[in-house]
Amino acid sequence: MLQLERITAGYSGATVLRDVTLRVPDGTVVALLGPNGSGKTTLLRVAAGLLDPSGGRVVLDGDDVTTLAPHQRRARGVCLVPEGRGVFPALTVRENLRVFSRGAGIDRAVEAFPVLGQRLDQVAGTLSGGEQQMLALSRAYAEDARLVMLDEVSMGLAPKVVDEILAFLARLVAQGTSLLLVEQYVAKALELADYVCVLDRGRLAFAGEGDELSVDDILASYLGGGVGATR
Numbered sequence: 001m002l003q004l005e006r007i008t009a010g011y012s013g014a015t016v017l018r019d020v021t022l023r024v025p026d027g028t029v030v031a032l033l034g035p036n037g038s039g040k041t042t043l044l045r046v047a048a049g050l051l052d053p054s055g056g057r058v059v060l061d062g063d064d065v066t067t068l069a070p071h072q073r074r075a076r077g078v079c080l081v082p083e084g085r086g087v088f089p090a091l092t093v094r095e096n097l098r099v100f101s102r103g104a105g106i107d108r109a110v111e112a113f114p115v116l117g118q119r120l121d122q123v124a125g126t127l128s129g130g131e132q133q134m135l136a137l138s139r140a141y142a143e144d145a146r147l148v149m150l151d152e153v154s155m156g157l158a159p160k161v162v163d164e165i166l167a168f169l170a171r172l173v174a175q176g177t178s179l180l181l182v183e184q185y186v187a188k189a190l191e192l193a194d195y196v197c198v199l200d201r202g203r204l205a206f207a208g209e210g211d212e213l214s215v216d217d218i219l220a221s222y223l224g225g226g227v228g229a230t231r
């Protein structure tokens, strides 16, 4: 289980997150929602070890990992699929998969996303946006992650590709993988989610079970009428 306890964090003096507490119990899906700039990416960066919090603790399976480096957290099964396309554009698909994985990673990635199998020798930067996102996601598989954090992985993709990605996430969940999911498609995120957390200007505005809130409630009460709406 991942616990973020009373996290305060920011960039060069500007505090972004204030006193945020969030839990991802084993085998559950937590949707992290909130308007643009509310601190969702910052929170994932703190959890992955890419940004040190100025206050609070990150706890993994009961151990304080606040000072552990990103690769040490990866070794404990924490995987971040970052915002944007999380691939090495100058390397081929095969080389990307080798970087992400040990042993059976390439086979598993191709099994999850067969289109990658036809493009193993293509340079990743020339893949379509959807194919690049599939490659980025396949690292969750290749790394044998127990907790996968996904930062808007469906951003800018065609509905058919989004459905393929969600089907892949559902497979991860069925295997017992936990997800911390930042997603603009609120309705789709709620379909998968056991728990929902809403950030508003760096503070936790809501935390509870997914079915306590409807999509309309979330949009109206927390996101100012629509995802991405200006405050």
Ligand SMILES: Nc1ncnc2c1ncn2[C@@H]1O[C@H](COP(=O)(O)OP(=O)(O)OP(=O)(O)O)[C@@H](O)[C@H]1O
Pocket (backbone or CB within 6 Å): 011, 016, 034, 035, 036, 037, 038, 039, 040, 041, 042, 043
């Ligand atoms: N590297 C950085 N240096 C300085 N400020 C930053 C940096 N990264 C983010 N910020 C600021 O921190 C705040 C939170 O940004 P963050 O990216 O966490 O928001 P977000 O909820 O992920 O937004 P979005 O929905 O647009 O992705 C914003 O005001 C942003 O400008």
Ligand SMILES: [Mg+2]
Pocket (backbone or CB within 6 Å): 040, 041, 042, 083, 151
């Ligand atoms: Mg973000």
